[in-house]
Amino acid sequence: MANPALVRSSGINPITTSDAVVQVRDICKNYGDIEALRGINLEFERGKLTTLLGPSGCGKTTLLKIIAGLVPGTSGEIIVNGRVVTGPGPERAFVFQDFALMPWATVLRNVAFGLELKGMASAERTRIARRYIEQVGLAGFEEKYPHELSGGMRQRVGIARAFAVNADVLLLDEPFSAVDEQNRRKFQEDLLQLVEQEKKTFIFVTHSIEEAVYVSDRIVLLSPRPGRISQIIDPMIDRSATPDDIRRDAGYLDVVEEIWQGLRQYAE
Amino acid sequence: MQMSVSPAKLDNGIGASKEAPITRGQAIRIFADERRSFWIVLSLAILFFAWEVAGRIPISFAFPTFSETILAFGEMVADGSMLKAYILTLQPLVLGVIVSAAVGIALGVAMGLSEKAEWLLAPVFIVLQAAPMAALVPLVTFVYGIGLTAKTLAVIMLALPVIVLNSYKAVRHVNPSLVDMCRSFQGNRMQQIFKIIIPDASPVLFAGLRLGIAAGFIGVMLAELLITPTGIGDLITYHRSVANYAHMYAAVASIIAVSTLTLAGLQYVETHLLRPEKRRK
Amino acid sequence: MTLFGTRIPMMTSLIFWLLVWEIVGQLELMFLIPPISSIFMAGVELVQTGSWQSASIITLRSFVYGMALAISVGVPLGVLMGRVKVIDNIFGLWVNMFVSAPLSALVPVLMILFGLGETTVFVTVFLFAVWIIVLDARAGVMQVPASLVEMGCSYGASRWTIFTKIILLSALPEILAGIRIGLIRGVKGVVIGQILVSVIGYGELFELYSRSFDMERFWALTMLLFVAAMLLSAGVEHFEKRIEYYAGAR
Secondary structure, three states, X not given: OOOOOEEEOOOOOOOOOOOEEEEEEEEEEEEOOEEEEEEEEEEEEOOOXXXXXXXXXXXXXXXXXXXXXXXXXXXXXXXXXXXEOOOOOOOEEEEOOOOOOOOOOOHHHHHOHHHHHOOOOHHHHHHHHHHHHHHOOOOOOOOOOHHHOOHHHHHHHHHHHHHHOOOOEEEEEOOOOOOOHHHHHHHHHHHHHHHHHHOOEEEEEEOOHHXXXXXXXXXXXXXXXXXXXXXXXXXXXXXXXXXXXXXHOHHHHHHHHHHHHHHHHHOO | OOOOOOHHHHHOOOOOOOOOOOOHHHHHHHHHHHOHHHHHHHHHHHHHHHHHHHHHOOOOXXXXXXXXXXXXXXXXXXXXXXXXXXXXXXXXXXXXXXXXXXXXXXXXXXXXXXXHHXXXXXXHHHHHHHOXXXXXXXXXXXXXXXXXXXXXXXXXXXXXXXXXXXXXXXXXXXXXXXXXXXXXXXXXXXXXXXXXXXXXXHHHHHXXXXXXXXXXXXXXXXXXXXXXXXXXXXXXXXXXXXXXXXXXXHHHHHHHHHHHHHHHHHHHHHXXXXXXXXXXX | OEEOOEEOOHHHHHHHHHHHHHHHHHOOOOOOOOOHHHHXXXXXXXXXXXXXXXXXXXXXXXXXXXXXXXXXXXXXXXXXXXXXXXXXXXXXXXXXXXXXXXXXXXXXXXXXXXXXXXXXHHHHHHHHHHHHHHHHHHHHHHOOOHHHHHHHHHOOOOHHHXXXXXXXXXXXXXXXXXXXXXXXXXXXXXXXXXXXXXXXXXXXXXXXHHHOOOHHHHHHHHHHHHHHHHHHHHHHHHHHHHHHHHHOOO
């Protein structure tokens, strides 16, 4: 299968780059007798969007939470910006699958929450929060409560909150899974724009193959029980094309097909 | 209301889009659907009417009519005995509820946050809530006599386990995703507790407080009937002993009404202040 | 809780508290709190006495009759309220009111209507238990998924079949939960009723022991009641879990 759009590097030792922001070294995770993750080694490059893709039960969310420092690994270590991770840190921000918005707080306070926890003065954090609310397209909704927003708008709040703390690494845990299909496509396009603008490192978890191929610079395929890296794929998609052209592009479709062939054995 | 379409209606008129004028029956039906107060008035009226009829028959020599009871109530309000009784009854109730709320919420939250506190205290309160605590009320008199302290303690005995267990449940059911969110932004333990856990738990905390107050009403009535005839309990006991049944019924009905109105008021506060997602726009 | 790496079951803390009680009792700080061991001995003696046995039979009888009436009135009323809007509107107010009303205030009224006997206690049990059974049965019937009912219709089930085979079965977990809470409330009702009536059953015994300052027996009787209440609730909960096994997938 010679596909010019596809540069593939398989195996568990990806190419080591000097510009790795996040390094995952020999991470294993057991829940009691259940082995969730085994021997994960990965590096995430600065300014790139890497997707962890796999069927349910492959431990992709667990790996993301270990990188976030929310869940301790059983063995191995996570190194971010050259320092070993012992818990959550200011250089990483997390976007939650269920949005994790405080129902009692307005959009403005939700977005500013990360800054509020840091002890930033109210005026200052309001100013920053307003800027990011505008950037995600929610200007005018500052004083609304989460229950007054649609699912898509709620996740925009979650994304704005993560951006507001100005972290180097953004960890997104299936951020669009609770968003309907039309909005999801719009989101994916917006996400690409944000990657372009913000020059941050994105680690993205999804179970949608199309979504992964569309947004990623690199896709890490995980296989389940126990979660291991089965393949690493760099879909060299030409992002200068319009979104609609990309979705029709033969290279894009080939990568989707390639991944599906790799994953279909895990389908129930 | 279930609407049914009769076959006859379907037959006459293929162009079914013709708008039928609203009949009076439908108008009443719509009105009834939209007005909760209509049903409240109606169901009150039905019960009071049934009460009046039962009193007129009478089903028992000790069963006054509704109108007699209302008159007796008016009489007791007018001569001030009702007000005096409520002042006496509400004192231990308010005191007991305040103590139970402060202690109960603190203990419940601690149990929800710390495994050790949970291990030590949860089983005790589970037993106390399921057990008939009323059996212990007579003991209180041995230590504290028949004064305010004894009545307050009776209230606490019934209200505290309810408040503790609901606070505990409230904290345990806090959205774990929100706590993770707080941690991911490096919120420390204090910030987690005060900015996430307690606000997220507060609707259930408040509901627990409401249930505690309901239990407190039972406690105070029990104390007044059992230990020390004062307040409303005294009105009930006294009027029973002199066979003033209308007055006795009025006192019983009034304490039930007071407790219902208090609880309904608290529920209103709960839905309208504490839950923005349920608040009407 | 885990201690030194091993999980300690939660209920074991009760043993710790009983030990504390024993120590406090042995120190004879308060005549109110005799050591748990002598309470236990008094309990063993108590259950052999005729007065306890006949009191238990009286208590049990009022409880069983009261609960039977509460269930046989409460479940149908709750189901009706869940299905028929008019009935719901008329009874809703009263059920919601009495479920949290201070029913202890009503016992004196029952005492003059039904006399100082078993009937009053039986009615008290009924009044304590019935409202929550109604409310839970109503909630159970109302939250039957519409898709299940539509499924029944689409396969041509009659209204009666839908009602008995879909709605009632689907509401069963809630109905049982209501009965469990109703049982716990019923135990409280039987105790409150008997204590206030104070001339029959355990009420009479409590009155007797507290007047004669017989704390061992007083506590033994209380403990027996507590244990009975806990066992009853645990028993229904066990049964409920078996029902919830299928309800969990809903």
